[in-house]
Every structure is written in structure tokens, then in C-alpha cells.
Amino acid sequence: MELVCHRKVEYKTYVHDFENGFLYVENWANNKLKDDFFVLSGDLYPDGSVKPRRTKYFYSRYDPPEVKKEIGIVKINKFKWFDRLFFVDDSGDIKNIQD
Numbered sequence: 668m669e670l671v672c673h674r675k676v677e678y679k680t681y682v683h684d685f686e687n688g689f690l691y692v693e694n695w696a697n698n699k700l701k702d703d704f705f706v707l708s709g710d711l712y713p714d715g716s717v718k719p720r721r722t723k724y725f726y727s728r729y730d731p732p733e734v735k736k737e738i739g740i741v742k743i744n745k746f747k748w749f750d751r752l753f754f755v756d757d758s759g760d761i762k763n764i765q766d
Contacts, residue, residue: 676696676697677696680692680693680695681695681715682715684708685743685746688708689707690706690707690711691705691743691746692704692715700740702738703725704723704724704725705723705724705725705726707722725752725754726746727753734753736753750763750764750765
């Protein structure tokens with residue numbers, strides 16, 4: 668048997684703690700951002716995974732009904748738009764965190 672390809676995947680999770688009780692999480696595979704989201708500080712395990720039945724929030728610069736999740740790096744040192752965080756409810760509808 669001849670080895671034709673050998674790949675190593677490296678997973679990294681970065682977490683930033685905001686003063687208001689939110690955490691910003693980035694999940695990377697090799698050098699590619701796979702997911703980013705916000706979560707309440709008590710809803711995250713130490714390894715960076717979200718506890719069961721907890722809500723993951725995403726930032727959207729669009730207004731409803733055009734709101735959509737885009738994977739991209741949030742500039743955490745300038746981020747202040749916590750009122751523009753959204754989540755997907757149990758029925759699949761996108762809701763604002765203030766609703």
C-alpha cells in the first residue's frame with residue numbers, strides 16, 4: 668500500500684470575554700475560520716464548546732428581514748453593537764436578542 672496523502676487538521680478555539688457577560692468565540696480549522704458566535708459567559712465549557720440547550724448569538728449588520736449570519740472576524744476592541752445580536756429560535760425563526 669502506498670501513502671498518497673497525509674493531512675493534519677489543527678483545531679483552535681479563541682474566546683474573548685466582554686465586561687457585560689458575553690463571550691465572543693471563534694472556531695478555526697487550520698487557518699480557516701469555521702464559525703464565530705457570541706454566548707453568555709455561563710453557557711460555555713472551558714474547552715470552548717457550548718453547553719446543551721444554550722443559545723448561540725450572531726451579529727448582523729443588516730436590518731430585519733434581511734438579517735443573516737455571516738462568518739467573519741469581529742473586531743472585538745471596537746465592538747459595541749450587542750443590541751444587533753440575533754439567534755435562531757426553536758421554530759427556525761431569527762429573533763433579535765431584545766425580543
